Amino acid sequence: MHRVVALVRAPQSTFELGCAAEVFGLEARGVPKRYTFGVCAEQPGPVATRAGYAMLVTDGLEALDRADTVIIPGWPPAEKAPVPEVVRALRRAHERGARLVSICSGAFALAHTGLLDGRRATTHWARTAELAESFPAVQVDHDVLYVDHGDVATSAGAGAGIDLCLHLVRADQGAAYAAHVARSMVMPPHREGGQLQYSAPAHPVQMDGSLAPLLEWAMERLGEPLGVEDLAARAGVSSRTLNRRFTDQLGTGPGQWLLTQRLAAARELLENSDLTLEAIAHRVGLSSATNLRRRFLDALGTTPGAYRRAFRTA
Numbered sequence: 001m002h003r004v005v006a007l008v009r010a011p012q013s014t015f016e017l018g019c020a021a022e023v024f025g026l027e028a029r030g031v032p033k034r035y036t037f038g039v040c041a042e043q044p045g046p047v048a049t050r051a052g053y054a055m056l057v058t059d060g061l062e063a064l065d066r067a068d069t070v071i072i073p074g075w076p077p078a079e080k081a082p083v084p085e086v087v088r089a090l091r092r093a094h095e096r097g098a099r100l101v102s103i104c105s106g107a108f109a110l111a112h113t114g115l116l117d118g119r120r121a122t123t124h125w126a127r128t129a130e131l132a133e134s135f136p137a138v139q140v141d142h143d144v145l146y147v148d149h150g151d152v153a154t155s156a157g158a159g160a161g162i163d164l165c166l167h168l169v170r171a172d173q174g175a176a177y178a179a180h181v182a183r184s185m186v187m188p189p190h191r192e193g194g195q196l197q198y199s200a201p202a203h204p205v206q207m208d209g210s211l212a213p214l215l216e217w218a219m220e221r222l223g224e225p226l227g228v229e230d231l232a233a234r235a236g237v238s239s240r241t242l243n244r245r246f247t248d249q250l251g252t253g254p255g256q257w258l259l260t261q262r263l264a265a266a267r268e269l270l271e272n273s274d275l276t277l278e279a280i281a282h283r284v285g286l287s288s289a290t291n292l293r294r295r296f297l298d299a300l301g302t303t304p305g306a307y308r309r310a311f312r313t314a
Contacts, residue, residue: 001036002172005067007086007109008041008057009075010048016073016103019161023169024069028184034173038063042086050076061089069099069168072106073161078127079134082109091115100152101168103161107154111135116154120147124157162187174311175267211235211249215257222262222285228254262286263299270308277304 004024006017017039025037039055040063041047046054064070070093075082082090090113094100102110107123108131110116117137122128128142141147146155146164148171155164166187170178214235218226231254232242246254265284269275277289286292289304296304 002034002068003066004035004037004069004071005059005063006037006039006071006073007061007064007090008039008047008055008073011076012047012049012055013074013076013104013158014049014051016106016158016161019103019158020071020073020165022185023162023165023181028181031177031180031184034177038067040064042083061085064089064093064098065096067093067098069101071165072100072102072109074103074158075105075107075109078105078108078130081112087113094151099150099168101164102154103164104155104158107131108134110152110154111138115152119149119152121154122147122156123154126157174271175264176271176311179268211245218258219261222258222265223283224285225287226258226285228258231258259295259299263295266292266296266304267307267311270304271311280304 004020006020008017021037024035027033038059039057040059040061041057042061044058044060045056047057048054070090086109090100090110094113094115100110100113100115102123104124105127107116107121108127111121111131111134116135118139120139120141121131122141122144123131125142128140131138132140144156145160146153146167148164148167153164153168155161162185166178166182169181214231217234218231228239228242232239235242235245237245243253246252246257250257252260262284266280266286269280269283273280275283277292281287281289281292284292286295293303296302296307300307302310
């Protein structure tokens with residue numbers, strides 16, 4: 001079992017903590033249990049929450065010494081530095097090989113450890129300027145939903161914590177397992193676009209329904225040589241109008257959305273089939289094994305063959 005421990009602090013955001021607990025802690029039907037989830041605090045005892053109640057936390061900082069992943073689900077108030085005991089406990093866990101993960105303002109606590117110096121990191125869009133000013137050695141990315149360095153990872157605002165946690169599950173257990181977890185949460189396994197689409201004035205976060213039939217039609221035809229012009233013709237609009245609708249509703253253009261779906265389908269086939277790369281490429285509409293390799297490497301930083309060796313299911 002991979003042991004996940006969340007370090008909480010009063011007044012704790014129950015949603016940010018819930019993001020991690022939902023992904024790593026709850027048991028869902030049909031999803032094999034591969035994580036244990038626990039909570040600790042600087043001082044064991046009642047910890048106030050923003051929801052108006054206190055939760056009883058029985059473990060102290062020593063729980064971090066047993067964790068494979070440590071999550072900091074927010075750090076209220078962000079401008080208040082963690083005490084030296086907390087910094088030492090986090091650094092000790094990292095030196096032992098644990099993965100350190102922050103959600104939203106948790107990046108501020110993580111930055112105090114020095115482990116983000118010289119590296120990209122993110123936090124809620126409303127606090128990225130503050131993070132950059134407070135920690136000039138950190139390369140703050142104000143747009144992305146999360147940044148993962150393998151040993152250290154940060155997410156944007158609270159909801160992006162789910163995106164990061166699902167990404168970590170995908171990295172640990174493969175896309176198929178992560179998809180099962182996401183499905184049990186009624187969540188997409190991966191969201192397109194960065195977090196600035198949610199800053200004020202925000203674009204619509206959910207589709208208004210106008211794109212849904214087109215997306216379903218396209219998903220059923222990934223193996224065909226579909227392009228943006230084909231999608232626009234199906235929708236009965238110009239390519240420019242279609243691009244605007246995709247950007248407004250999904251945070252990405254139709255061409256990028258189509259490529260993302262094709263790569264997702266290729267990953268599933270790499271994990272769950274014996275098909276050759278050439279066959280997979282044709283099945284998902286990427287024309288050739290050479291094109292599949294190039295697109296895969298650009299998007300995922302690895303080759304289809306290496307991905308298959310890492311995540312192939314028995």
